[in-house]
Amino acid sequence: MLKLKLIRRENESTMARLIVPVLSIIMAFGCGWIFLALSGYLPAVVFAKMFNGALGSPYAISETIVKAVPLMVAGLAISLAFRMKLWNIGAEGQIYMGAFAASGMALALGNGSPYVIIPIMMIAAFAAGALWGLVPGLLKAYWQVNETIITLMLNYVAIYWVDYLVFGPWKDPNSMGFPLTPIFSPAAQLPTWGDSRVHLGLLLAGIIAIVFYLVVQYTRWGYEVRVMGESSQAAKYAGMNVAKNIMLVMMVSGGIAGIAGMIEVAGITHRLQQGVSPGYGYTAIIVAWLARLNPFAIIIVAFLFGALLVGGFAVQIVGVSFSITQILQGTVLFFLLAGEIFLRYRLVLAREEAV
Amino acid sequence: MDNTALSALLAATMIAGTPILFAAAGELLAERSGILNLGVEGMMLVGAAFGFICTLSTGNHWLGLLAALAGGGFMASIHGLITITLRGNQVVSGLALTIFGSGLSGFLGKSYQGAPMLFKFESLHVPVLGNIPFLGPVLFRHDPMVYLCILMAAAMWYLLYKTRWGLTIRSVGENPQAADAVGINVGRVRFLCTIVGGMMAGLGGAYISLVYAPTWQENMTAGRGWIAVALVIFALWNPSRAIIGAYLFGGIEALTFRLQTMGIHISSFFLAMFPYIATIVVLVLVTIRRRQDAGAPEALGLAYDREER
Numbered sequence: 211m212l213k214l215k216l217i218r219r220e221n222e223s224t225m226a227r228l229i230v231p232v233l234s235i236i237m238a239f240g241c242g243w244i245f246l247a248l249s250g251y252l253p254a255v256v257f258a259k260m261f262n263g264a265l266g267s268p269y270a271i272s273e274t275i276v277k278a279v280p281l282m283v284a285g286l287a288i289s290l291a292f293r294m295k296l297w298n299i300g301a302e303g304q305i306y307m308g309a310f311a312a313s314g315m316a317l318a319l320g321n322g323s324p325y326v327i328i329p330i331m332m333i334a335a336f337a338a339g340a341l342w343g344l345v346p347g348l349l350k351a352y353w354q355v356n357e358t359i360i361t362l363m364l365n366y367v368a369i370y371w372v373d374y375l376v377f378g379p380w381k382d383p384n385s386m387g388f389p390l391t392p393i394f395s396p397a398a399q400l401p402t403w404g405d406s407r408v409h410l411g412l413l414l415a416g417i418i419a420i421v422f423y424l425v426v427q428y429t430r431w432g433y434e435v436r437v438m439g440e441s442s443q444a445a446k447y448a449g450m451n452v453a454k455n456i457m458l459v460m461m462v463s464g465g466i467a468g469i470a471g472m473i474e475v476a477g478i479t480h481r482l483q484q485g486v487s488p489g490y491g492y493t494a495i496i497v498a499w500l501a502r503l504n505p506f507a508i509i510i511v512a513f514l515f516g517a518l519l520v521g522g523f524a525v526q527i528v529g530v531s532f533s534i535t536q537i538l539q540g541t542v543l544f545f546l547l548a549g550e551i552f553l554r555y556r557l558v559l560a561r562e563e564a565v
Numbered sequence: 566m567d568n569t570a571l572s573a574l575l576a577a578t579m580i581a582g583t584p585i586l587f588a589a590a591g592e593l594l595a596e597r598s599g600i601l602n603l604g605v606e607g608m609m610l611v612g613a614a615f616g617f618i619c620t621l622s623t624g625n626h627w628l629g630l631l632a633a634l635a636g637g638g639f640m641a642s643i644h645g646l647i648t649i650t651l652r653g654n655q656v657v658s659g660l661a662l663t664i665f666g667s668g669l670s671g672f673l674g675k676s677y678q679g680a681p682m683l684f685k686f687e688s689l690h691v692p693v694l695g696n697i698p699f700l701g702p703v704l705f706r707h708d709p710m711v712y713l714c715i716l717m718a719a720a721m722w723y724l725l726y727k728t729r730w731g732l733t734i735r736s737v738g739e740n741p742q743a744a745d746a747v748g749i750n751v752g753r754v755r756f757l758c759t760i761v762g763g764m765m766a767g768l769g770g771a772y773i774s775l776v777y778a779p780t781w782q783e784n785m786t787a788g789r790g791w792i793a794v795a796l797v798i799f800a801l802w803n804p805s806r807a808i809i810g811a812y813l814f815g816g817i818e819a820l821t822f823r824l825q826t827m828g829i830h831i832s833s834f835f836l837a838m839f840p841y842i843a844t845i846v847v848l849v850l851v852t853i854r855r856r857q858d859a860g861a862p863e864a865l866g867l868a869y870d871r872e873e874r
Contacts, residue, residue: 249672297656299603299656299660349849349852353849353852353853354852355848355849355852355853356848356852356861358601358656358866359794359795359798359844359845359848360845360848360849362603362791362794363795363841363842363844363845364841364845366788366791366837366838366841367838367841367842370834370835370837370838371834371838373834374832374834374835377832377834378832378834489664492660492663492664493664495657495660496657496660496661496664499654499657531671531672531675532671533667533668533669533670533671533672533675533783534668534672535668536664536665536667536668536669536671537665537668537669537672538668539661539664539665539668540607540661540662540664540665540666540668540669541665543657543658543660543661543664543665544643544647544658544661544665547647547648547651547653547654547657547658547661548646548647548651548653550651550653550654551651551652551653
């Protein structure tokens, strides 16, 4: 009897590495098409609206970039930890802590020179995010406490902490009851490109991606991180300090995610408010995974996911719920995860052995 | 605080603990078999939406519960297909499931936003016991789901620790290689546990939309799926401890709504952090002390591949 069998590959297939993500996106949109048709919508109209809303005009593209920036920065942050097989799913909380620390600085310093205030906000955001990454890193390094669970739990601690501040001590007395802090002084706001909302954060994301690539590819530390991701045993035998590097990677990963929070408050909202990140930290995990942790691919994928977010708002005009964006995001990831088996295995038709 | 207020708080605790316990008991089963499913929130939402829509359109809340079971089970089967059959990453798949479930339930429920639930579960009034002062309203005057949920968690404990099936499930979660060697079909056991786990999450979600709220709101589970994930760890993968934990976390939720009226001056946000911080503390203590009987299943989160021994 002939049967399909999975045979392990010696090396990851380069072809599959390119084809699988692209095919995942196409198939997810195919599923979305069928789903919309079954729900009584005209899929062609909906997707055209989505495309136009996200990429159809200079304004649309600028809004897509605005949504993509935090995904780029947080995606880069996550990919560093994932490279070492540290499952940091705490970017959401690290974003909130970064936003909290940056806002604290902005509110405390008031007006002044942006060349002083912006760097201070950035350092504070990095430190707060790094702390939020260091806690699970420390626990993992010395006691092998599961970092997935700790980072996940810390997300909620950070979100409720920001909620406490914006509903309580930091609330703007003139906000008419809305959970917001007062608006930052102009010196604490990132400069924008022309009339659009595209801000300096985009440049920062690009710089982080380049530095990230150079460090991982060309430095001794980057090499160590890659080796430790492959096998912590091998790294130990080679005399690498795994515990120290776990803490360091989690700190830097958390710190960069914290910068994403700073960019969001300094570039977009110009104040701390409830729900400052609507799940960027989780979407960034999809972005990093889809980009296979490659820093430049992260920039591109984040742009696509920014487009999906903005397009999701646009389709509401034709009566489709924003939820379609989440359905598409989830489906892309399902296909990608399912398709990854072809990177590691070959599908062959084999004769079933008689038992 | 007077007796009436305390009795009302404890009665609300029983209600608030119910959806968490349903979902946590289900997740506990899946994790015991070695499958970490972070999609609980998404499975609960789909269960809540399916249950709500089916009940409103058929007028029968039992049919609604069936739909919720189907919805949760369907969601979990996606996770099973990806992580068990195709050996994909469990963490990422679970997150995808949560995002997908939030989208699917929001999409299906769009036209029901804010609609009231017309068909309600009648509260039971246990004869004699229900008339006991104080304890009566706290324990014996709830809807049948509250009791069903405790029964299910207790049955889960019995299944895991007192039956052959339980031994099989635990062995698959602790050491799939050994289980495979004695002829257990690792994939099948894990798939079954994952799907049953999803069905229970679906029930937990439906409890929120049918009884607790009782209405449909987008993302109405409001993080309870994550509380359930936390609870499994807090309970150290033991259903009997999960029952206690569910009412502890449920009690905190009930308390957050009553703080102001009771004149307690803590911010409700700090109270809301408690389940997560408590879970971190418990996980850290247990891992550091390396208690063999109380740790996570050894193979939790790892795909099983026969050729990788």
